[in-house]
Amino acid sequence: MIELRNVSKRFADLVVLDGVDFSVRKGETVALLGPSGVGKSVLLKHINGLIHPDKGEVWVDGQNLTRLKRKELARLRSRIGYVFQYGALFDSMTVEDNIKLGITDEASAADETYSRKRALQCLELVNLDPVVAEKYPAELSGGMKKRVGIARAIAGQPTYLLWDEPTSGLDPVNADIIDSLVEKLDDELGVTSVVVTHDVRGAFRVADRIAMLMDGRIRAMGSPAELRASTDAAVQEFLERDLTIPVHH
Amino acid sequence: MSNATVTLDIRRLVGRFSLRAASHAGRLSYLIFEMVRGLSEWRVWLPRTFEQAQNIGYGSLFIVALTAGFAGAVTSLQAGYQFTGGIPAYFYGGVIVESIILELAPVLTAMVLAGRIGARFAAELGSMRVTEQVDALESLGRSSVSHLVLPRVIAGTLMLPILVVFADVVGIASGWFAAKGALEMTNADFVYGAQYFFRPWDLWYSMIKALCFGLAITVVPCYMGFSTKQGAEGVGRSTTTAVVSASVLILFLDATLAKLLLTRS
Ligand SMILES: Nc1ncnc2c1ncn2[C@@H]1O[C@H](COP(=O)(O)OP(=O)(O)OP(=O)(O)O)[C@@H](O)[C@H]1O
């Protein structure tokens, strides 16, 4: 369970979040949509405590994140995978070592054979060739970096996953693979996910519910069907753009 | 501009400056507090400390030797130029050895390393900060202080005394050679003078200085790197600020330690 209660956040004079209420049930996948620069990444970073709210509370797994001690926060974070919008790979380490750092359980991380196997397995899950393991992030393309970031986030088998635009910058085939991965982690492993995305169609495909962030607040939130039926003009305008394109199956 | 606006301006400037200084002091204290707390995670920082120490040690040998070598020779030549006639030859031995051990080796080594490793630490951590690598580490439940700061600070602080001893040896040797060549003194004179003026406390003092300088040139740059903002330009700014403030801190500590530890009552 993830819950933001009346969260506000400003940077100097810029009010980014202005009383956000947002909740994700256990095992659910929620897509977070909204125009660029509205504060989606900022919201996502509140969920694992990378950003602290000025006002309001953030609850994850029954714990109030704003009150946690350092050790407890670290323990909670090791169960929350975070896919950074721009990868944020450790650039002085190989891809394999990057992914191994994602194995947050100390005993498993210390086990050389397990961690190597897990690293290669995660590479495969994001559709990357095993030879990539030996490379450094600077030698990869943007989309490859993104997928290594995803591999690192899932390596520790987290129970929560926060995805910041996992499919942006990917070709349609790989975007599809990542969408399937989101669905699979959700369905098979019961992972609770928040997916920030610009890809409205992808959102409708993977999400149980969709939330729309606008002007510092959650403007609308509901199942895909509910959102499509929304009478809010701003929501409709945002959705229509992508959804009117005919979808072939 | 009227007088009133000038005073106002100055007041605002002083106000802003003290605010910034106070916030730096606060966040720096917090980092130090976190470092002390992180010491218990030795499994994380110990192996990384060895890597850093090796890098700092081997990588600095040449530049430290070069600096100490020239400093020793120049001290020797200048002593010969200043002390004319009537001064016994063994005197030079004492002057050279003492200036190197007490002041030149620790201060010059620290200054050189402030540029070499201080700048590097600030740039490394700064670019990790702006590319969200520090956040990524934290997001995995790992402590960025134990992973990134402690290995650098511990390695730098422990390597500095070792490098200072190395600088002592090179500086004294080169001073000795220069003295023999320029001042016509015998080895016996030099050794006698060196021993005559030498007190064991001098070496301790030199090591204490080295440790303090080591802390200064590692903690300050790591802090600056961690508080980097705004991309490549921010990294550049942090690096410059780190080297300048570490250097100023070395001079300040140098004076303070001399006053505290060398004043005879
Ligand atoms: N650390 C920060 N300091 C100051 N301002 C920030 C910071 N982080 C984000 N902002 C500001 O907050 C606003 C929201 O940023 P955010 O990155 O969350 O947008 P976003 O919705 O993720 O956009 P995009 O879809 O383009 O990624 C932006 O105006 C940004 O300038």
Ligand SMILES: [Mg+2]
């Ligand atoms: Mg964003």
